[in-house]
Amino acid sequence: xxxxxxxxxxxxxxxxxxxxxxxxxxxxxxxxxxxxxxxxxxxxxxxxxxxxxxxxxxxxxxxxxxxxxxxxxxxxxxxxxxxxxxxxxxxxxxxxxxxxxxxxxxxxxxxxxxxxxxxxxxxxxxxxxxxxxxxxxxxxxxxxxxxxxxxxxxxxxxxxxxxxxxxxxxxxxxxxxxxxxxxxxxxxxxxxxxxxxxxxxxxxxxxxxxxxxxxxxxxxxxxxxxxxxxxxxxxxxxxxxxxxxxxxxxxxxxxxxxxxxxxxxxxxxxxxxxxxxxxxxxxxxxxxxxxxxxxxxxxxxxxxxxxxxxxxxxxxxxxxxxxxxxxxxxxxxxxxxxxxxxxxxxxxxxxxxxxxxxxxxxxxxxxxxxxxxxxxxxxxxxxxxxxxxxxxxxxxxxxxxxxxxxxxxxxxxxxxxxxxxxxxxxxxxxxxxxxxxxxxxxxxxxxxxxxxxxxxxxxxxxxxxxxxxxxxxxxxxxxxxxxxxxxxxxx
Amino acid sequence: xxxxxxxxxxxxxxxxxxxxxxxxxxxxxxxxxxxxxxxxxxxxxxxxxxxxxxxxxxxxxxxxxxxxxxxxxxxxxxxxxxxxxxxxxxxxxxxxxxxxxxxxxxxxxxxxxxxxxxxxxxxxxxxxxxxxxxxxxxxxxxxxxxxxxxxxxxxxxxxxxxxxxxxxxxxxxxxxxxxxxxxxxxxxxxxxxxxxxxxxxxxxxxxxxxxxxxxxxxxxxxxxxxxxxxxxxxxxxxxxxxxxxxxxxxxxxxxxxxxxxxxxxxxxxxxxxxxxxxxxxxxxxxxxxxxxxxxxxxxxxxxxxxxxxxxxxxxxxxxxxxxxxxxxxxxxxxxxxxxxxxxxxxxxxxxxxxxxxxxxxxxxxxxxxxxxxxxxxxxxxxxxxxxxxxxxxxxxxxxxxxxxxxxxxxxxxxxxxxxxxxxxxxxxxxxxxxxxxxxxxxxxxxxxxxxxxxxxxxxxxxxxxxxxxxxxxxxxx
Numbered sequence: 001x002x003x004x005x006x007x008x009x010x011x012x013x014x015x016x017x018x019x020x021x022x023x024x025x026x027x028x029x030x031x032x033x034x035x036x037x038x039x040x041x042x043x044x045x046x047x048x049x050x051x052x053x054x055x056x057x058x059x060x061x062x063x064x065x066x067x068x069x070x071x072x073x074x075x076x077x078x079x080x081x082x083x084x085x086x087x088x089x090x091x092x093x094x095x096x097x098x099x100x101x102x103x104x105x106x107x108x109x110x111x112x113x114x115x116x117x118x119x120x121x122x123x124x125x126x127x128x129x130x131x132x133x134x135x136x137x138x139x140x141x142x143x144x145x146x147x148x149x150x151x152x153x154x155x156x157x158x159x160x161x162x163x164x165x166x167x168x169x170x171x172x173x174x175x176x177x178x179x180x181x182x183x184x185x186x187x188x189x190x191x192x193x194x195x196x197x198x199x200x201x202x203x204x205x206x207x208x209x210x211x212x213x214x215x216x217x218x219x220x221x222x223x224x225x226x227x228x229x230x231x232x233x234x235x236x237x238x239x240x241x242x243x244x245x246x247x248x249x250x251x252x253x254x255x256x257x258x259x260x261x262x263x264x265x266x267x268x269x270x271x272x273x274x275x276x277x278x279x280x281x282x283x284x285x286x287x288x289x290x291x292x293x294x295x296x297x298x299x300x301x302x303x304x305x306x307x308x309x310x311x312x313x314x315x316x317x318x319x320x321x322x323x324x325x326x327x328x329x330x331x332x333x334x335x336x337x338x339x340x341x342x343x344x345x346x347x348x349x350x351x352x353x354x355x356x357x358x359x360x361x362x363x364x365x366x367x368x369x370x371x372x373x374x375x376x377x378x379x380x381x382x383x384x385x386x387x388x389x390x391x392x393x394x395x396x397x398x399x400x401x402x403x404x405x406x407x408x409x410x411x412x413x414x415x416x417x418x419x420x421x422x423x424x425x426x427x428x429x430x431x432x433x434x435x436x437x438x439x440x441x442x443x444x445x446x447x448x449x450x451x452x453x454x455x456x457x458x459x460x461x462x463x464x465x466x467x468x469x470x471x472x473x474x475x476x477x478x479x480x481x482x483x484x485x486x487x488x489x490x491x
Numbered sequence: 492x493x494x495x496x497x498x499x500x501x502x503x504x505x506x507x508x509x510x511x512x513x514x515x516x517x518x519x520x521x522x523x524x525x526x527x528x529x530x531x532x533x534x535x536x537x538x539x540x541x542x543x544x545x546x547x548x549x550x551x552x553x554x555x556x557x558x559x560x561x562x563x564x565x566x567x568x569x570x571x572x573x574x575x576x577x578x579x580x581x582x583x584x585x586x587x588x589x590x591x592x593x594x595x596x597x598x599x600x601x602x603x604x605x606x607x608x609x610x611x612x613x614x615x616x617x618x619x620x621x622x623x624x625x626x627x628x629x630x631x632x633x634x635x636x637x638x639x640x641x642x643x644x645x646x647x648x649x650x651x652x653x654x655x656x657x658x659x660x661x662x663x664x665x666x667x668x669x670x671x672x673x674x675x676x677x678x679x680x681x682x683x684x685x686x687x688x689x690x691x692x693x694x695x696x697x698x699x700x701x702x703x704x705x706x707x708x709x710x711x712x713x714x715x716x717x718x719x720x721x722x723x724x725x726x727x728x729x730x731x732x733x734x735x736x737x738x739x740x741x742x743x744x745x746x747x748x749x750x751x752x753x754x755x756x757x758x759x760x761x762x763x764x765x766x767x768x769x770x771x772x773x774x775x776x777x778x779x780x781x782x783x784x785x786x787x788x789x790x791x792x793x794x795x796x797x798x799x800x801x802x803x804x805x806x807x808x809x810x811x812x813x814x815x816x817x818x819x820x821x822x823x824x825x826x827x828x829x830x831x832x833x834x835x836x837x838x839x840x841x842x843x844x845x846x847x848x849x850x851x852x853x854x855x856x857x858x859x860x861x862x863x864x865x866x867x868x869x870x871x872x873x874x875x876x877x878x879x880x881x882x883x884x885x886x887x888x889x890x891x892x893x894x895x896x897x898x899x900x901x902x903x904x905x906x907x908x909x910x911x912x913x914x915x916x917x918x919x920x921x922x923x924x925x926x927x928x929x930x931x932x933x934x935x936x937x938x939x940x941x942x943x944x945x946x947x948x949x950x951x952x953x954x955x956x957x958x959x960x961x962x963x964x965x966x967x968x
Contacts, residue, residue, distance in 0.1 A: 083539075084538065084539040090538070090539075092538075097538070100538065102537070102538070102539065103532060103537070104532055104537075104539075106539060201541060202539065202540070202541050203539040203540075204539055205538040205539050206538075206539075206769075208768075209768035209769050210768035236543065237541060237543060238541050238543075239541065239542065239543050239544065239769060239770050239771050240768075240769065240771060316765060317765075317768055319573075319763070320571050320573050320583050320763070320765070323573060323575065323581065323582035323583060324536050324538065324580065324581045324582050325538075326575060326577075326582055328577050328634075329535070329536075329580070329634075330537075340577070341575075344575055364763060367573070367763035367764075367765050368761055368763060369761050369763075372763075372764075372765070376765060
C-alpha cells in the first residue's frame, strides 16, 4: 500500500507511531499532485513546497513533544477555496476575488490547525459554490479522477476529486444544496453535511447563509467522524452556531444496525432516477436490512417543491451576500470606468461569471417590492412545510435513505447548457439543507461506465452519530471500495 | 383670496446609542479616532465575517420604547436593507423593517399651554454607515469605517405635528427622555441625534394628506424650525400656482434657507428588504423585559413632581434644574451632602448659569464635582468665608474644579472672625473718618455704608459684613 492511498486516520496513527514523518506524508501528497494535478485541476492554489514543509516541521515538533495527540495531527489537508485562510488567497473560484488575501482564517480551518493539520492548498469549486459540476470556476473546470471526460460534481468538486485522486488525505467542503454529498457521490468518497449550526460559518464566504454548512470529505466513514469531531465547535462569532451536547462523533463508529429503523421515501425512487443508481442504492439498503435494520417505504410528498423553494431562498440570500464584491475595498476592479456607478457595474459585470450573475438576478427579482410575498415568503413557508414533513418522518425512522444524485457524473459540458436540468439534479440533496438536517453520502457501487454511485443517508437534526453508525456498518459490510484509477496511476 | 393651509409633519429621528462597542462587533464606538482604527473584519464587511448582536443595544432600545409608551416586540428580527454605496461596506445595512423592537407609543408635549400626544409609529435598531471624505488633492473619495456599525435607533413618529413649535417640543421631549435614560447624549451638532422632517401641506379641514417631502441635513433646532417654515412656504407656493408637490427627498441648505432635491423618483430605490439570515431572532423574555423596566431611571415628569414634594422648590427652579439630566444630577448629588435644596438650587441657577452663559457653554459641559460645591456652601454656612468671597471661590470651582478649603487657605480668603481684631480695625477706621461719623449721627444712616466699605477694604473682603455692621453700630452707639 502506497502512502497516499492510506486514509487520514491510518496515516495519523503511523505519524504518531513515528513510522512516517509529517514531511514524508506531505511529500507523498505533493508527488501525487505533481503526477495528476495538471490533468485534474483539483486546486486553485497549491501552497509553495517550502511553506508546506515549514508547517510540517512545526507540527512534527509538536507531535514529538507530545503536544499534538489527535488522530489528524500531521495529516495533510485540502481546503475548499471559499473558506478564508489567513495570508493565503481565497478566491471562491471567482475573478472578482482572484487576488483576495484574507486577514483571518475561518473557524473550521483554525480548528483543524489546532489539531495539527497541514494545509496543502485551496481546492477548486463552482464560482461562489453556485453549480453542481465545478465547471463554473474562473480557474477552469476540475475533472473527475475516475474518468476525466466527466465532471467531479460540485460545488466542492475540487475537494472531492483531490481526495479521490490522493492529492490530499482529506478535505473540507461546504454544502448549501448538496455541494458536499453530490461530488462525494460522483467521486466515490465519503462526504457529510452536518446539522446546520454544528460547524462555525465564521470565515466561510457566504452563498446562502441559512443553508451553508462546512463538512468533511474523506476516504471513509472513520475519517469522516474524526474530521467532524475536529471541526465541529460552538463559536460565539457565529450567531447561528449551536452549542451541542455531543462532539464525540468517533464514538459512533460501531458496526451495529440491529433494530435501526430505515425509511425509504418512494418519492426518491421515481421518474428521472437512473436505474443503475437505483439498483445500487437499493442493494445497499438490502445489505443493511440483512444486518438487522428494519426497512420501510414511506411518502415524502414535498420533495418536488424543494427545488423551487431552494433556488428562491439561496438566490435571494446570495444576491445580498455577494453585493459586497463591488471593487471598492478588495478584489477585482474594472480598469476602465466612468464614475462610481459605472465602476460598480463594470466590475461586477466583468468579475462574476454567468451562473453567479443568473442567481444574483434571480435573487434580486424575488426580493423586489411587489414580488417578495409571492416568491420569498412563499419559499420560506415551503421550507417550513418540508421541515415539518421530515420531523414527522423522523418520529418513525432513525434514518432515511435515498440516492445522492439521480445519475452518476455527467460528461463535461453537458450540464451548463441546460441550467434547469442541472438544478433538477439537486433534487435529493436540497431538502436536507432546507430542513437543516445532517446527511452523508457513501460510495455504494459503480455504473457500467465505471463511475461511482453514492448512497445518501439522512438523520434528524443533531443525530450525526446515528448516521455515522449506519454508514460505518454499511461500509464494513461493503468492504474496501475500488481504488480510483488516478491513484493507481502513480504506483 | 388665498386658501388657508395646514402643515402636517412627521419625524424620523436617528439616535446614536451610548454603547461602548458597536452593534455587531466589539470595536469601540469612540468618536474622533484616526480613520479606520476602530474597525475589524465585521464592521468593514470583509468576506466570511459574521455579525453578533450587542445586547446593550437591545436594552437601550427597550428602555427608550418603554419610556415612550411603546409595545415591545418580544420576538423581533433584523432585516437587510440592500443598496450600493461605498460608506456601506457590505452594500446592505442591517436594520429592522418587518418586526421592529418597539411599536405604537406616544410622547406628550405641551405648546402654548396646550397638551398633545405625538404618536410613535415604531422604533427600530440599525447600524450606522461609515463616512466618505473627499480628498481634493488626489480628487479621490476616501472611506473611514470608524462609524460603521455604531448602533442607532430610529424613532418614527406618526404625522401628528402641525407646527415648528410642536416639532421642537417633541424633539426636546425625546432628547430629555433619552438623556435621562443614559441611552445617548443626543447632540444634534455632533450628529448623535439626527432628525429628518417629513412634511406636507393641506387645506384646513381636509381629511386627506398632501404629497410629502422628506428633508435631511438638519443640524440644529433652529435649522429645523427654519426648514419647516421654508418648506411649508415652498409647497404652498407650488399649490397656489396650480403645480404639484413631488414626493422626494430634499436637502435643507440652512445658509440659503431653501431645500434642494437629493433624489428624484426616477431612481427611487427598492431596498429589497429580507430577514438577515446571519442573525437569529431577538427573543425578549418577560423576565428580561421586567428587568429593564425595573431599572428604568426616574424620568423628568416624575422628577419634577418629586422636587416639588420632597424639596418644596419653586416651579421655576424645578423647570430649570430638571431641564437637563446633568443639572438634575448635579443638584441631587450636591444636595445629598448639604441637605439645603433651595441653597443648592440658587447656586446652580444663579452663579452656575451665569458662568455657563458667560463662557458660551453647553450645560452638559459643566464639569465641577458636586462635593466641591457642597464644601463651598458649607464653608459659607459656617461663616468660614463670606458670600462675596464664596462667589469668587465658586468661579474657581466652576472653571478648574478646585477643592474650596485648600484654595481659601492658599489664597488667605478666610473670614476674619476674630472679633477683637475686627473691632480694633473698625475703631481705627471710625477714628480716621470723623466726617462720616458726624453724618451718621446727623441722621444720614447711609454713612454707615461707607464705613462698612472701608472696613471690607481694610480686611481685603474677608470680614463678615454682618459682623462688621453689628460692631459699627455698637461703636457708633
